[in-house]
Amino acid sequence: MKFPDINKCSVSIIGLGYVGFPLAFELSKPQKRLNNILIERKVIGFDINEERINELNKGLDNTNEIDLKKEDLPSLLELTSDVEKIHKCDVFIVTVPTPIDENKKPDLSPLKNACKTIGTILKKRKSSIMPIVIYESTVFPGATEEICIPIIEEISSMKLNIDFVCGYSPERINPGDSDHKLRDIKKVVSGSNKDCANWILEFYKTIIDAGVFKAKSIKVAEAAKIIENTQRDLNIALMNELAIIFDKLNIDNNDVLEAAATKWNFLKFRPGLVGGHCIGVDPYYLTFKAEEIGYYPQLVLAGRKINDNMPNWIVDKLFFIMNKKDINISGSEILILGITFKENCPDLRNSLVINLINKLNKSNMKITIVDPYADAKLAFDKHKLKILKDIPIGHKYDILLTAVGHNYFKNINVLAWKKLIKNNGFFLDLKGIIPRELNPIRIM
Ligand SMILES: NC(=O)c1ccc[n+]([C@@H]2O[C@H](COP(=O)([O-])OP(=O)(O)OC[C@H]3O[C@@H](n4cnc5c(N)ncnc54)[C@H](O)[C@@H]3O)[C@@H](O)[C@H]2O)c1
The missing domain is CATH 3.40.50.720 (NAD(P)-binding Rossmann-like Domain)
Incomplete structure (x- = not known):
């Protein structure tokens, strides 16, 4: 199967909070690459929280990450709580929360639900383009391969690296910090196979000015993110x-x-x-x-x-x-x-x-x-x-x-x-x- 065109692919962002909304915003901005190629990607931001979607569509981002009084929503960006709207996308980026429960154990329910959504979409998908699923939510090493991918495979009856590919690229934004915004922070990427990792590397290069680093594997990228915050905590x-x-x-x-x-x-x-x-x-x-x-x-x-x-x-x-x-x-x-x-x-x-x-x-x-x-x-x-x-x-x-x-x-x-x-x-x-x-x- 052919990989999507990096400059023209349709992208869905699943979960539009502190991480997902700025990402959707940057990916949908029409822009020129160094070799003068025009990037015009249709981006659909999907969130189960209707109130959040209504506020964003009215120009209010209550996370303060994007000042919608100064910047208009890009015309290629659509924000919705209707899951049907993301069915035709080629790239699915997951930015849902990964909290802990009252016993301080990982609560993976939002992540699992997002995987179920993607599995259902892939099951119905009729396209010759290889679907790419990228996780940005913070997880423990192994979560993408041991928990997320099996859910997608089971629901869609598809096989990783044959019918779809998957990557992990942790977000490192620091809310409230205007000196370190999405474009200024080096991004770590990884993929389920070499072609996928390279595609994700090139994809993020289009929006990250600080550069992109390809980790050796999905587990390495997951572990790198988790130790950044663990080190700071300690x-x-x-x-x-x-x-x-x-x-x-x-x-x-x-x-x-x-x-x-x-x-x-x-x-x-x-x-x-x-x-x-x-x-x-x-x-x-x-x-x-x-x-x-x-x-x-x-x-x-x-x-x-x-x-x-x-x-x-x-x-x-x-x-x-x-x-x-x-x-x-x-x-x-x-x-x-x-x-x-x-x-x-x-x-x-x-x-x-x-x-x-x-x-x-x-x-x-x-x-x-x-x-x-x-x-x-x-x-x-x-x-x-x-x-x-x-x-x-x-x-x-x-x-x-x-x-x-x-x-x-x-x-x-x-x-x-x-x-x-x-x-x-x-x-x-x-x-x-x-x-x-x-x-x-x-x-x-
Ligand atoms: N906020 C940060 O500073 C930050 C920085 C780096 C990484 N992260 C990580 O990124 C992830 C997202 O964090 P956040 O702060 O953006 O969370 P958030 O709570 O601000 O936003 C998540 C959004 O996802 C939506 N959502 C939940 N389940 C969904 C589903 N099944 N389908 C669609 N939408 C769904 C929620 O309604 C919410 O609007 C977490 O794993 C977090 O640890 C956060």
């Missing part, structure tokens, strides 16, 4: 543990890190609240697979435990400082700046700031939360938390806690910070954004 866990130790030693952790960073090979990681659906989740995909084959991954799990426990440590520390300052916990007023899982990003999923607030809520404190990025309706519907977009003017608090380093907070001046705190109050600055002259307490 490095932050080490910094968090050091922050706890130095706090007990009465040494300012920031001063220690500043001094240590003067050595050329000291890695500049910082302590922090690890949330979201990547760094705090992906290591569990790796540990799941390791345990499945009989190896207990002590270090990776220890790091996860430390990172997950940080909200408890911060709250205990906060109460300790309040006691020392004779501030009654019950009835005290705290202003919390930021609730999303990371800076300049609206995503609330697995935000550890929510865990921290839930713990504070048990102590009868008066909590005011400000986050200009977070979806206030979602925060209320899902977590029963009221979020303000702006810091209330003219009110003073016992404690001001900076939890997320949104740029918006970094622009506040010394005088404005000062006006927010009562005489005996204090700043607990988790993000290093309060000016040093205001003597913020820095524990991380």
Whole structure:
């Protein structure tokens, strides 16, 4: 069977969230390649969430990854929740979520459902073009070949590398980071055979300016992605543990890190609240697979435990400082700046700031939360938390806690910070954004 024409193929993106929508957007932009060939691909973005499709079609991307006020949807891009519309596509790219369940085990149901959709489409397909299935969702090594491909083969009654080919190319975007967008991040690709891997390599070259790297196999590409985030998680866990130790030693952790960073090979990681659906989740995909084959991954799990426990440590520390300052916990007023899982990003999923607030809520404190990025309706519907977009003017608090380093907070001046705190109050600055002259307490 003939492979699709890279410049003119029809592509479906299955799952239009943080990863899928920017990908659909870039792939559908008409563009010229170096050799002056015009690329015009029909791209159909498919998502089971009708509300998401309606919003995108109205020009609202609530992930903030594409500013639809400034950029129009490309005319070659169609967004739909009607699965029939993707039946005639040649390329199927899967960008559905891969979360964990309440037992911190991989929840592969969205991925399996996407495979079933593709299997059903391939079963009915009548085309002489080789269909190409590419997975971008983060999974453990082996998931594509051991779980995804068998589902497609069973439902479609087709055989891999005869009737269809398959590849894995992990996404590495960093939401909220305008310096590293899809085109600027080197992409890793892999394929079920040599021709497929080469086709996928050339395909992504058309949209990735930073270059494309061909991994030795699908499993290698899967493993590479999972260790990128596991490494980051563990490095932050080490910094968090050091922050706890130095706090007990009465040494300012920031001063220690500043001094240590003067050595050329000291890695500049910082302590922090690890949330979201990547760094705090992906290591569990790796540990799941390791345990499945009989190896207990002590270090990776220890790091996860430390990172997950940080909200408890911060709250205990906060109460300790309040006691020392004779501030009654019950009835005290705290202003919390930021609730999303990371800076300049609206995503609330697995935000550890929510865990921290839930713990504070048990102590009868008066909590005011400000986050200009977070979806206030979602925060209320899902977590029963009221979020303000702006810091209330003219009110003073016992404690001001900076939890997320949104740029918006970094622009506040010394005088404005000062006006927010009562005489005996204090700043607990988790993000290093309060000016040093205001003597913020820095524990991380
Ligand atoms: N967000 C990130 O920063 C990031 C970065 C790199 C990799 N990843 C990985 O990429 C994958 C997607 O992440 P995301 O953040 O874009 O998720 P997301 O939750 O933002 O978006 C996923 C979308 O898929 C849709 N969906 C779910 N099941 C579907 C199905 N069967 N058919 C069609 N649509 C379906 C959902 O409605 C949702 O809109 C995950 O595996 C994630 O780990 C995410």
